[in-house]
Amino acid sequence: MAVLLDTKCLVCKKSSDIFNVLKESELEKIDCNKASIIYKPGEIIFKQGAPANYFVCVTSGLVKLYIEHVNSRNLIVGLTRPINYIFEPGPFVDHHHHVTAVACEETSACLIDEKVMKQLIKTNTEFANEFIKKISLQSVSLFNRISSCTQKHVYGRVADTLLYLYPGIYNTNPFLLSLTRQDLADLSGMTKESLIRVLKKFKDDNIINIEGNKLEIINRNNLEEIARKG
Amino acid sequence: MAVLLDTKCLVCKKSSDIFNVLKESELEKIDCNKASIIYKPGEIIFKQGAPANYFVCVTSGLVKLYIEHVNSRNLIVGLTRPINYIFEPGPFVDHHHHVTAVACEETSACLIDEKVMKQLIKTNTEFANEFIKKISLQSVSLFNRISSCTQKHVYGRVADTLLYLYPGIYNTNPFLLSLTRQDLADLSGMTKESLIRVLKKFKDDNIINIEGNKLEIINRNNLEEIARKG
DNA sequence: TTTCTGCGTTGATATATATCAATCAAAAGG
DNA sequence: CCTTTTGATTGATATATATCAACGCAGAAA
Known part of the structure; x- marks a missing residue:
């Protein structure tokens, strides 16, 4: 199964997506409240329907996000390459995952405690803004996907x-x-x-x-x- | 066409969605930078592809949001009842609309200047948080829609x-x-x-x-x- | 009034895509 | 090594849904 990894946020800060607006002290805060994990191809990172109390940031590899369905047909709604925060609306809605995330290649990811992320959003407006931009981008991509698959x-x-x-x-x-x-x-x-x-x-x-x-x-x-x- | 309307935000504050975390001074700021408009059934509020430099809040009536496609088949991605802010990722991504919004009944809506909204998000963390919650909710609804329409x-x-x-x-x-x-x-x-x-x-x-x-x-x-x- | 136009409805038919079945190759496991 | 499993491929067939066409009806317009 998943293997633990030890990396400091500061090190991967350079190209780190929404996190590069954070101050050093804030990154350290994340460091103390995250788990850095390696997944083998095919391993589930989180599963649709399961409780969502952490945020995931992909730091290497490739992740597919899909919606499961009763008749066992899945619909992949997006792929995520590092370094990228996976947007999952769950933590802000009902604390459950709405998609399943699976590693397609050997993948490492940081699981960041929900409370810490939410606190950063509340205290750092710049970060909140980046976060909203990120979500918006993913929404556009979702629109494209719906458009493609249905029309x-x-x-x-x-x-x-x-x-x-x-x-x-x-x-x-x-x-x-x-x-x-x-x-x-x-x-x-x-x-x-x-x-x-x-x-x-x-x-x-x-x-x-x-x-x-x-x-x-x-x-x-x-x-x-x-x-x-x- | 559209008819101008005069309402103070403070009046419709009670049930006003994400806006109820704003202070009076902030609501007044919106008041000074919004247009309140009445649409007849069938009238377009904004159109996919057009520049998006304002945010829309539906204050009465019913609005359909749909993705247009070349072969003239549309896909409605959501309906919005008052009082509800319409989430459109455009202003945070490429300043263009990604869906078309049309009134299904006689509808009134407030068009709020993009700059003011963004500024509020940057200065009021509580508001930013509500905003993110809102987006998340709409994303979940979008997931449901994709799931339904494709599977x-x-x-x-x-x-x-x-x-x-x-x-x-x-x-x-x-x-x-x-x-x-x-x-x-x-x-x-x-x-x-x-x-x-x-x-x-x-x-x-x-x-x-x-x-x-x-x-x-x-x-x-x-x-x-x-x-x-x- | 009559005419026209848009929406709803129904039936016949076409077609895009899924399903089913069989085969093959490569990888994995004993 | 052989056996088993998994993924890729191809062909034949089934079927869900779209398309096409026609008609009725109600409201609008002339």
């Missing part, structure tokens, strides 16, 4: 997924997928079989090249066109 | 819609719909025809009763069961 056909949805993956999640082209085909399907709101057929079509049309887990985007303009038309 | 069949989706309408949007049973069938379809992520067929099925099964715009929920348990099963 577009399979081709448009897969195009959206590919454009979301590069750049952003993967930053070389070609890149080596750490996501399974099922993950890509869950990210595109369709079955694995449908996803594979669409990828094959894209490959036949020379829009992408895919061999196993090596994926290359060849014609980005074409992908954007497909995403736009739906 | 459930038509029956489950319409059940979700009906349960969302009562209670919450309408608070008597039976209630008089101010939404059209098309609105209900946009809220359920399907075509008008499909929606009508599902409503008919529910009526035949004695789950609801619907005559024109009068809708009564007869068997709520059954609806919840259908919503759960998808």
